[in-house]
Amino acid sequence: xQVTGDPETTLVTxxxxxxxxxxxxxxVVRVGGLxxxxxxxxxIDAEKARTNPWMFADTGIPLFFKEAYKLxxxxxxxxxxxxxxxxxxxxxGFFNTGKRNYTALRKIFWTNExxxxxxxxxxxxxxxxxxxxxxxxxxxxxSGNGVIEI
Amino acid sequence: xxxxxxxCQSINQLPPFPIVIQRAMELIENPRSSAQDxxxxxxxxxxxxxxxxxxxxxxxxxxxxxVDSLREALVMVGFNQLLDIILTRGSVQIYGKPCKGYxxxxxxxxxxxxxxxxxxxxxxxxxxWEAQPAHFTAALLHDIGKMVLSDFVKDYLKDIQNLIETRxxxxxxxxxxxxxIDHAELGxxxxxxxxxxxxxxxxxxxxxxxxxxxxxxQAVQLVYLCDVIAMITGIGGGAxxxxxxxxxxxxxxxxLKEEDIERFIVQLDDRFHxxxxxxRAK
Numbered sequence: 001x002q003v004t005g006d007p008e009t010t011l012v013t014x015x016x017x018x019x020x021x022x023x024x025x026x027x028v029v030r031v032g033g034l035x036x037x038x039x040x041x042x043x044i045d046a047e048k049a050r051t052n053p054w055m056f057a058d059t060g061i062p063l064f065f066k067e068a069y070k071l072x073x074x075x076x077x078x079x080x081x082x083x084x085x086x087x088x089x090x091x092x093g094f095f096n097t098g099k100r101n102y103t104a105l106r107k108i109f110w111t112n113e114x115x116x117x118x119x120x121x122x123x124x125x126x127x128x129x130x131x132x133x134x135x136x137x138x139x140x141x142x143s144g145n146g147v148i149e150i
Numbered sequence: 151x152x153x154x155x156x157x158c159q160s161i162n163q164l165p166p167f168p169i170v171i172q173r174a175m176e177l178i179e180n181p182r183s184s185a186q187d188x189x190x191x192x193x194x195x196x197x198x199x200x201x202x203x204x205x206x207x208x209x210x211x212x213x214x215x216x217v218d219s220l221r222e223a224l225v226m227v228g229f230n231q232l233l234d235i236i237l238t239r240g241s242v243q244i245y246g247k248p249c250k251g252y253x254x255x256x257x258x259x260x261x262x263x264x265x266x267x268x269x270x271x272x273x274x275x276x277x278x279w280e281a282q283p284a285h286f287t288a289a290l291l292h293d294i295g296k297m298v299l300s301d302f303v304k305d306y307l308k309d310i311q312n313l314i315e316t317r318x319x320x321x322x323x324x325x326x327x328x329x330x331i332d333h334a335e336l337g338x339x340x341x342x343x344x345x346x347x348x349x350x351x352x353x354x355x356x357x358x359x360x361x362x363x364x365x366x367x368q369a370v371q372l373v374y375l376c377d378v379i380a381m382i383t384g385i386g387g388g389a390x391x392x393x394x395x396x397x398x399x400x401x402x403x404x405x406l407k408e409e410d411i412e413r414f415i416v417q418l419d420d421r422f423h424x425x426x427x428x429x430r431a432k
Contacts, residue, residue: 015258017384017392038383038415045416055419086391088378089320092398094408097382097415126387143253144307144389 251303262386
C-alpha cells in the first residue's frame with residue numbers, strides 16, 4: 001500500500017494475478033494511492049491481518065482510504081479505479097480467489113457508497129497497474145499485450 | 151527440420167547446470183550420501199556460500215545466534231532446509247536471462263519458481279507429508295521448459311493468442327498446437343536429458359496435466375497444485391497469465407478447500423518476501 005501527494009512519484013504494482021489493485025486519486029489536492037491486496041477476508045488469519053492488514057480486502061480497503069484522508073483527500077472527490085481479479089480456467093469452483101476478491105471489494109464499496117470510475121477485472125491474464133500522481137493518469141499493462149490508460 | 155525438433159535442439163542453449171544442483175540431485179538419488187557432500191562442494195563458491203549464510207541468519211529462520219559457516223548452518227537449520235536454500239540459490243543462474251516470449255524480465259521466472267517451491271513445503275506440511283528434496287526441486291524447476299521455449303513463443307505469440315481467443319483453449323493447448331510442443335513436455339525432456347530422478351521428470355512433465363501421469367502421482371499433484379497457487383498470487387506471472395486448466399480432483403483427493411488455498415497464500419507471503427529479499431536474482 002502506498003499513498004502520496006508527491007507529484008514526482010509514479011506508483012506501480014506488478015503482476016496482479018487474482019489479486020486486486022485499487023487506485024484512488026483526489027484531483028484537487030493531487031493525492032493518490034495504490035493498494036495491492038491478495039485475499040478477500042482477514043478472518044482466514046487474524047494475526048496476519050494485524051501485522052499486514054493490506055493483504056486483505058476487508059481490513060486493507062478502509063485503512064487505505066483513511067491514509068489518503070490524512071493527506072487531505074476527501075471521499076466525495078476521490079476517483080476509484082480497480083484492476084486485477086483474474087482466475088485460472090476453473091470449472092470446479094476450487095480456485096475462485098479472483099472472483100472472491102472482486103466481490104469483497106464491491107460489497108465494501110456498496111456499503112460505503114463508493115463509486116468505481118473504471119475497472120479492468122476478471123479474465124485469466126496478469127496485469128500491472130500504475131498511477132502518475134502529478135496527473136492522476138492510470139495505466140494498465142496486460143502481460144503479453146499493450147498498455148492502456150483507464 | 152520441424153519446429154518442435156528445432157525447439158528440442160535448443161535445449162543445448164541452456165546455461166550449464168550448476169554443480170551445486172548436480173550434487174544435490176546425487177544426494178536425492180543416493181540417501182546414503184551425506185549433506186556434508188553438498189557442503190564440501192559449495193563452500194568453494196563464495197557467492198553462494200555468502201547468500202546461503204545470509205538467508206540462514208535472516209528472520210526466515212529466527213535463529214538465536216548467527217551462523218558463520220555452512221557446517222554450523224547444517225546443524226542449526228537441518229539438512230532438508232539447508233538443501234532447499236542451496237537449491238534455491240543455485241537455481242538463480244538457470245533462470246538468469248529474461249523470458250521475452252512470456253513477457254518476463256530477468257529473474258521473474260525464478261521468483262515464480264521459488265514461490266512454487268516454498269509452497270511445496272507449505273502444502274506438504276498441511277498434508278502431513280515428509281519433506282522431500284525431490285518435491286522441492288521439481289517445484290523449483292517445473293517451468294524450466296519456458297527458458298528454452300520463450301524465444302519461439304515470442305515469434306508465435308500472436309498465433310497463440312489468436313487461438314486462445316477464437317477457440318477458447320488454454321495457453322498450454324495453444325502453445326502445443328502452434329509450436330508442436332508445450333513448455334511442460336519440453337521441461338520433461340530437459341530434466342530427463344540432465345538425468346534427474348524420474349520423480350522430478352514426471353512432476354515437471356505433467357505439472358499442467360496431473361491426470362495423465364502414470365506414476366509419481368504425489369509429486370505431480372503437489373507441483374500442479376503449488377503452480378496454480380503461485381499463479382493466483384501473480385508472483386512472476388507472464389503473458390500466459392492464469393490461462394491453465396484446473397483439476398478439482400486433486401483438491402478432492404486431499405480434502406482441500408478453497409480456504410486452504412488462501413491459508414497457503416498467507417503462509418507463502420512472509421516466507422517468499424524474506425527469500426526474495428536475500429536471494430533476489432541479479
